[in-house]
Amino acid sequence: MTTISGDRCLDHEEPLIFEIGRDGKCGVDFPQVTVGDTHLAGLRRKGKIGLPGLSEPEVVRHYVRLSRMNYAIDAGLYPLGSCTMKHNPRLNEKLARLPGFADLHPLSPMSAAQGALALMRELAHWLTTLTGMPAVTLTPKAGAHGELCGILTIRAAIEARGEKRTRVLIPESAHGTNPASAAFAGFTVDEIKATPEGRVDLDSLKSKLGPDVAAFMLTNPNTCGLFERDICEIARLVHAAGAYFYCDGANFNAIAGRVKPGDLGVDAMHINLHKTFSTPHGGGGPGAGPVVLSARLAPFAPLPLLVLEKDSIRLIETKTDAPEGAKPFGRMAAFHGQTGMFVRALSYMLSHGGDGIRQASEDAVLSANYVLASLKDVMSAPFAGPCMHEALFDDTWLHNTGVTTLDFAKAMIDEGYHPMTMYFPLVVHGAMLIEPTESESKESLDRFIHVLHTMAEEVKAGKTARFDGAPHLAPRRRLDETAASRKPVLKWKAPDLKQAAE
Numbered sequence: 001m002t003t004i005s006g007d008r009c010l011d012h013e014e015p016l017i018f019e020i021g022r023d024g025k026c027g028v029d030f031p032q033v034t035v036g037d038t039h040l041a042g043l044r045r046k047g048k049i050g051l052p053g054l055s056e057p058e059v060v061r062h063y064v065r066l067s068r069m070n071y072a073i074d075a076g077l078y079p080l081g082s083c084t085m086k087h088n089p090r091l092n093e094k095l096a097r098l099p100g101f102a103d104l105h106p107l108s109p110m111s112a113a114q115g116a117l118a119l120m121r122e123l124a125h126w127l128t129t130l131t132g133m134p135a136v137t138l139t140p141k142a143g144a145h146g147e148l149c150g151i152l153t154i155r156a157a158i159e160a161r162g163e164k165r166t167r168v169l170i171p172e173s174a175h176g177t178n179p180a181s182a183a184f185a186g187f188t189v190d191e192i193k194a195t196p197e198g199r200v201d202l203d204s205l206k207s208k209l210g211p212d213v214a215a216f217m218l219t220n221p222n223t224c225g226l227f228e229r230d231i232c233e234i235a236r237l238v239h240a241a242g243a244y245f246y247c248d249g250a251n252f253n254a255i256a257g258r259v260k261p262g263d264l265g266v267d268a269m270h271i272n273l274h275k276t277f278s279t280p281h282g283g284g285g286p287g288a289g290p291v292v293l294s295a296r297l298a299p300f301a302p303l304p305l306l307v308l309e310k311d312s313i314r315l316i317e318t319k320t321d322a323p324e325g326a327k328p329f330g331r332m333a334a335f336h337g338q339t340g341m342f343v344r345a346l347s348y349m350l351s352h353g354g355d356g357i358r359q360a361s362e363d364a365v366l367s368a369n370y371v372l373a374s375l376k377d378v379m380s381a382p383f384a385g386p387c388m389h390e391a392l393f394d395d396t397w398l399h400n401t402g403v404t405t406l407d408f409a410k411a412m413i414d415e416g417y418h419p420m421t422m423y424f425p426l427v428v429h430g431a432m433l434i435e436p437t438e439s440e441s442k443e444s445l446d447r448f449i450h451v452l453h454t455m456a457e458e459v460k461a462g463k464t465a466r467f468d469g470a471p472h473l474a475p476r477r478r479l480d481e482t483a484a485s486r487k488p489v490l491k492w493k494a495p496d497l498k499q500a501a502e
């Protein structure tokens with residue numbers, strides 16, 4: 001149905017700002033400038049710079065309308081697996097906006113930044129305590145950046161031992177960033193098989209370990225939402241081969257307060273502050289991926305180093321200033337990391353306390369198991385038994401229905417839900433990975449389960465029209481995702497129509 005405005009109730013159309021802007025219009029009143037040409041030294045503008053002209057209310061409406069075409073955790077349950085889209089407490093936002101943090105310039109003298117540095121020390125203390133690891137580097141700006149940092153630390157430690165190790169072992173269920181980080185650091189990647197129950201195959205690991213293996217990278221809980229029960233034996237095998245044990249801790253929220261990775265023999269692990277410890281994320285940032293390190297790797301942590309001197313805290317910025325025994329491999333970022341995320345994460349930790357963090361992990365696991373148990377009768381779960389923080393389904397139940405994982409997930413949009421993670425992990429056919437997090441009330445979970453259960457029943461009853469080409473009620477229909485990534489349109493061009501009218 002088309003309407004006069006192109007809108008359908010609140011499901012509106014919104015052109016680009018360049019298409020609604022007009023020449024000569026301006027939302028701000030600038031004072032008349034009386035500087036003569038001689039003062040401008042030939043810098044006077046020669047032509048139009050092509051900025052859209054709009055009044056202030058037009059600008060406000062444009063961005064508010066655009067924001068309403070978006071989905072956010074503040075708009076509804078956001079079940080994207082492995083992404084931990086949890087509630088971001090407003091208290092964190094309030095603290096991050098304190099001018100002492102928000103207005104602090106990264107080049108401020110250290111004497112003027114003692115509060116921010118003390119906050120970083122406090123955050124480091126929480127991270128090392130929660131993980132049972134002796135050291136942490138805070139600079140990495142995302143999970144993948146943390147992986148690279150951890151792998152470069154391992155590379156430095158191996159070089160310091162005078163060894164040459166070229167391979168990194170990674171289970172086939174791993175997040176794509178793991179092999180990417182290892183390859184980026186110059187290692188070749190060797191895949192470790194999964195057992196039929198979705199965990200690391202110890203025989204496959206044993207057969208691949210050798211004197212040329214630098215590290216084994218494991219996600220725990222793994223991307224099938226399962227805890228790797230053999231993790232202590234895995235650590236023992238990896239260490240016996242002279243390699244380091246890297247753990248992808250992006251999803252620490254499933255075990256924080258319950259398990260200390262340091263007790264499991266982990267040598268390096270990044271923690272996504274933007275997942276486990278809230279802080280808004282998605283859309284590419286910002287994030288923070290601190291890396292905790294074992295005593296064997298700690299000396300190789302990158303610059304800057306945060307040290308407590310007599311009565312002040314200092315960031316050590318160069319190798320020559322590094323304390324005795326420290327052999328930093330280099331640095332990961334120009335400055336010290338994402339202060340805004342540090343404030344939010346510490347605010348989350350302090351307001352929850354250790355017991356509250358454990359409770360959050362337990363509730364996240366409980367929510368996921370509630371979803372798994374409630375949908376198991378209509379959808380198919382590839383692995384038996386309870387899950388950790390995410391519920392995984394495959395597409396066996398869709399066979400011969402004419403409906404695919406993609407159709408089912410896209411139809412969720414018509415019901416006002418963001419789709420779950422699809423087709424990941426790769427080891428599960430047509431995977432649907434649901435991570436409800438601890439944010440949801442039982443009523444909210446029940447509503448979500450009711451919608452998915454009813455949709456699944458419709459599929460089974462052959463009522464599949466709504467899945468064909470879904471979503472039908474969103475501002476856009478099914479997009480061509482392949483063309484979007486292969487032939488991205490990154491530059492706006494004025495439509496011919498508008499030019500013709502002028």
Ligand SMILES: *Cc1c(COP(=O)(O)O)cnc(C)c1O
Binds near residue numbers: 145223
């Ligand atoms: C999110 C995630 C990452 C990557 O984190 P980014 O902050 O997006 O770079 C890595 N591994 C796992 C298991 C993840 O869930």
